[in-house]
Amino acid sequence: MTHANLMNNYFNPNSVYIEEDFRRRFRMRRHVFERLLHDVQHPYFRQNRDRAGRPSFSPHQKVIVVLRMIAYGSLVDLMDETHGMSESTCLDTLEQFCDTIVQVYKDEYLREPNQEYLNQLLRKVEDHGFPGMIGSLDCMHWDWKNCPTGRQ
Structure with missing residues (x-):
């Protein structure tokens, strides 16, 4: 349900919020988010099933939670209340995201200056x-x- 709300609010063709809302809330344009989402697609960020057979958090949910934590310094308790993601999952997701970003973008952005x-x-x-x-x-x-x- 949280994933469906997220998609309906920001990503579906007739989403509730417009591009300006997305940019204000996530500190980036939607196309930048979508590129980032595409670039971090390694096993951790793919949606799987949990031990009970229910779908785990979607890649959109994981990246949105991390961006909110980074952009606003949001506490993990707030992520649990708004996105239903536990503290340990939030922290694991943040760590995986940071490690993945470094690996994906290090050659392009993390280099010594000429x-x-x-x-x-x-x-x-x-x-x-x-x-x-x-x-x-x-x-x-x-x-x-x-x-x-x-x-x-």
Whole structure:
């Protein structure tokens, strides 16, 4: 029933919510979601039957739950209430999703920068007053007079 509602709300031709609603709720366009859903199709994300012979969660349900947890920092208890997915299943799904995303997209997106891109980054951070910095600015080297004592 949860899968049928999800499909009726977002994915069927005459769905309840329009593209703008989908983008606002899931922080991406529907075609990006569908590409992501297609790309993570390995055994964990396929719908199987549980030990009682009932259908398990659909790929759509699993990816939607993970995206809501990531996009909004949603608690797993909320996923149980809204999607009927237990805490352990939510956490397993999140872990499988993250591992799968790294494996699928690492060659395309997770690579060391080439020299041209590195130079572009250096120019950009220099314009913002941080010459020579590559990486995040953690402010550990700055004195902060009101710093909580636990952080000093």
